[in-house]
Amino acid sequence: MKRSLLLMAAALAAGLALGGCSNRSIGHSIDDQFIEPKVAEKIRQAHADLGSNSSHIVVTTYNGVTLLAGQTPRAELKQLAEQASRSVPGVTRVHNELQILLPTSLVVRSNDSLLTTKIKTQMLADSTVPGSKIKVVTENGIVYLLGLITRQEADRAANLVQSVSGVQKIVKLFQYTD
Template sequence: MAALLLAGLVPVLGGCVPLLVGGVAVGAAAAHDRRDYTTFIDDQQIDFVATAALDDEPGLKGRGRVSVTSYNYLVLLTGQVRSEAEVALAGGVVSRLPKVRKVVNEVTIGPDIDFARKSEDVLLTSRAKLALFKVEVPDFDPTRVTVVTENGVVYLLGLVSVAEGDAAVEQVRYVPGVVQVVKLFEYQEPKT
């Protein structure tokens, strides 16, 4: 049975084989993205380098959790640390990295969120992504929006038109459990 299922999926998955570029796998997500491939790859590299830099920073070791999301050279930092100085340190470390254009530092002061809250955030992210499929703006592709959820706050990143961004926020804000929606979109009007 498994062999039959696999045989049926091979033709479907043929177009989904990731392309390895500079050691980073690029697949179907890149095909729909409005960023060029170089920017797409650079953003993935910024994620890895920034995470490693934060992990190696002596002033942050064992003092909390900071997550990194890069989109079009804008870096979103989320998580929790124990002091305002650590929030500033995390932002400073990332802002000095090559190719980082801007840092949006949403790290909060306090204990790490618990496993239950992290699980709820994963569920909210999934629900928000599903809600984006209800956006009824011509040429809108929900895969072009990156969704990050931290402690009930949903951050939306992407290159979208104003109409797409507004419609996306309108759909996500009604997802049960969402505390707030933060737009970090960059606006790019469709070419006519």
């Protein structure tokens, strides 16, 4: 009991500290953390192939905006995943970027993780890019950028990402504050 209270207090403190680095409210940050698993579960329930090894689906939410990235073998599965996502309370918009392909290999996914790490590191090192306000998701060499920022900040972020070796394409899914 005492340990759970300490863990909850630590989580709240971390949320408050990180909340100060972003334009979105702490409530939205917490909501997003609960939305992602709900969306993933709804997608798995929508069709057996969406929850099997025949599909690889990454769900990311930022300020209620949900990104579906990854691969699924058929167009109707892509549509089912989107419909399932829209049914989750708190989802304000869905960007369905699923590719109609077989799932990527572990090597490709490892490269995607490395690419995301490179991009985030460069963003945090560049004072002109608000890296703490930008969520970076890389899937099959495609870099998706989410966040609540100005158009000028978005352009600077995209230019930075463009300079990183291995990026195949950049998709800006920002919510603009100006």
